[in-house]
Amino acid sequence: MKHILYLLLTLSFILTACRHTTPEQKAQLSQADSLIEQHPDSAFSVLKKIHFYKDLSSPDCALYALLMSEALDKNDKAVESDSLIRIATDYFDNSEPQRAGYAWFYRARCENNRGNAQGQADALLKAQEFAAISNNYKLQGFVFGDKARMYQGQKQIDSMFYCNKQSLLFFQKAGDQRNTVICLLDMGVSCSLLGKLDSALNYCTKALHDALKLNEPMLSNSVMIQISYLYFQKNNFPLALKYGYLSMHTSDFYDYTKYINMGLIFSHLGNLDSARHYLKKCDNPHEMAPNYYRLWKELNEKEGNFKNALCYAEKLIAAKDSLNQRSLSGSFAGMEKKYNYQRFVTENRSLTLHNQYKNIFILLILLLMSIGVMLFLIFQNKQNLRLLEHQRLLTVQEELMGKQKQEKNDLLTHQLKIQQNTMQVMNRLKNNASKLIEEQKLLANFERKKQFLSAQEEAVSSLFRHMVETVDSRYDNISTRLVDNYPDLNQSDILICCFLLAGFDNITIASLLNILPLSYNLRRTYIRKKLHLPQHANLMGFLAKF
Numbered sequence: 001m002k003h004i005l006y007l008l009l010t011l012s013f014i015l016t017a018c019r020h021t022t023p024e025q026k027a028q029l030s031q032a033d034s035l036i037e038q039h040p041d042s043a044f045s046v047l048k049k050i051h052f053y054k055d056l057s058s059p060d061c062a063l064y065a066l067l068m069s070e071a072l073d074k075n076d077k078a079v080e081s082d083s084l085i086r087i088a089t090d091y092f093d094n095s096e097p098q099r100a101g102y103a104w105f106y107r108a109r110c111e112n113n114r115g116n117a118q119g120q121a122d123a124l125l126k127a128q129e130f131a132a133i134s135n136n137y138k139l140q141g142f143v144f145g146d147k148a149r150m151y152q153g154q155k156q157i158d159s160m161f162y163c164n165k166q167s168l169l170f171f172q173k174a175g176d177q178r179n180t181v182i183c184l185l186d187m188g189v190s191c192s193l194l195g196k197l198d199s200a201l202n203y204c205t206k207a208l209h210d211a212l213k214l215n216e217p218m219l220s221n222s223v224m225i226q227i228s229y230l231y232f233q234k235n236n237f238p239l240a241l242k243y244g245y246l247s248m249h250t251s252d253f254y255d256y257t258k259y260i261n262m263g264l265i266f267s268h269l270g271n272l273d274s275a276r277h278y279l280k281k282c283d284n285p286h287e288m289a290p291n292y293y294r295l296w297k298e299l300n301e302k303e304g305n306f307k308n309a310l311c312y313a314e315k316l317i318a319a320k321d322s323l324n325q326r327s328l329s330g331s332f333a334g335m336e337k338k339y340n341y342q343r344f345v346t347e348n349r350s351l352t353l354h355n356q357y358k359n360i361f362i363l364l365i366l367l368l369m370s371i372g373v374m375l376f377l378i379f380q381n382k383q384n385l386r387l388l389e390h391q392r393l394l395t396v397q398e399e400l401m402g403k404q405k406q407e408k409n410d411l412l413t414h415q416l417k418i419q420q421n422t423m424q425v426m427n428r429l430k431n432n433a434s435k436l437i438e439e440q441k442l443l444a445n446f447e448r449k450k451q452f453l454s455a456q457e458e459a460v461s462s463l464f465r466h467m468v469e470t471v472d473s474r475y476d477n478i479s480t481r482l483v484d485n486y487p488d489l490n491q492s493d494i495l496i497c498c499f500l501l502a503g504f505d506n507i508t509i510a511s512l513l514n515i516l517p518l519s520y521n522l523r524r525t526y527i528r529k530k531l532h533l534p535q536h537a538n539l540m541g542f543l544a545k546f
Helices: 002-017 023-035 040-047 058-074 083-091 097-114 117-134 137-153 157-174 177-193 197-214 217-233 237-249 255-269 272-281 286-302 306-355 358-438 446-474 478-485 491-501 506-512 517-530 539-545
Strands: none
Touching (some): 023 058, 058 097, 097 137, 137 157, 157 177, 177 197, 177 217, 197 217, 217 255, 237 255, 255 272, 286 306, 446 478, 446 491, 491 517, 517 539
16 A cells, blocks of 8 residues: 555656646747737737647746736726736745735735735735836736725715826826826726816826827727716716727727716707717626616606606615625625625714723823823933934044044154154264365375264164164164064164164155165065065064064
8 A cells, every 4th residue: 555655656757747838838838928018818829829838938937927817908808806816916926026926916906806905905906016126117007007996986085086197197207198198098087086187187187198199999988978978067068978989989898888978968959869879888887887767767768758767776775785885895894894894883972081081091091192202301311312322423433533633743753753854963963074185185184084084874873762762762672672572673774673663764765774665675575584574464563563
């Protein structure tokens, strides 16, 4: 038995691992992906050729699920089952935010077809999150458009107007002219529901202008229907009839809207025969059933046929009840229960506190206010302490910086004195040397010349010793410490180190030592080697910290 189970598990693993996409299926998916935007009917035909999509590799299976859901939606095929689109939403994530956003968007439409308003809202929020990450303007326009329709169903017209405006901005950024026209039309509908008829006409007129430029008759007719209804609301019946007749030029799925609109206009004009003529053309009023039955009821009342009027009144009530039930079950059921429960709890608590616990409530308010004041004072005190501590740290830093600056100034002053003394002595020696040259003819006695040169050398040696002693007094006998730690250093090396600490530049030091700059550079290199300094280390910095 164990061997059989092991064999079955092995076979299932092999079958799962063997899922792959053939080159032909790859080509079909690529073709459908390229057609889905402009030619969704052709994309749908291509996708139908892939019969066993579950045998595709995981990425291709997810892509198929997304493309097929999009094709079904764009071909007006309402899908209630979410089993297909879930493959896409389960696979796509932040690594492919654009596809993930579209997957959640079409899952929201699927939830809408199922009548699950909560599921639709959750999916739209996920789609909006991925759309923002991908920075896809078109997808963001679609999401806000569907959010606007949800708010319209909940009678939240201000929120509907805001979402339509956002949708319009995103489609304009995306350069999608057709959906921009649809958004302009939706903005007109929003303004109409808000009672802003002039603004609604402005939006719809702009939508009609752009739709005519796109040369899409059905889209233009949809805009004309809304313009006709807006003029009807403004009691401008000639223009309402004009745009109503213009909307008749092309027949499409929304003919019932045109017929009901024309029937409404002729009914208010008193032309009952024409109103009846157009209403009879409407074989299925869809979501406009209440308006449709209301018009029939009014026509029969005006003609004195109260029996038929009563019959249509009953149909009107039934149509309203049907829409209300669908609306509540689709979007308001959970919200209404929650709202009623919260209202009941709030009202009950208010009555209880008002009638029985008024004094306790006042004391509680006072206590809360006291706690709030105490917390505020504690917070303010902490803020003041932090500020004082910050100021103290700044003061300490300023004092430290001032001390460092003073020490630096003292060091520069000391170096300057050493340099001035050294240069004065060197100038005197140079003058003496000049006198020696001038008096060579007078100094015939060799012994006198020798005495003079010896005195000069002694003066130079004395100068150098004085300079070394001065540097030692400043740097804690650095010459002795250098010799103790680095025995390879000779007196000339120590002298160069002292010159550097005294602040002399390289050219001046070479001049004082009466050597060429190249020789001086070589001697510095030898000193660095004797001090075991790496290439990146600074000799002056090393000596200052030694």
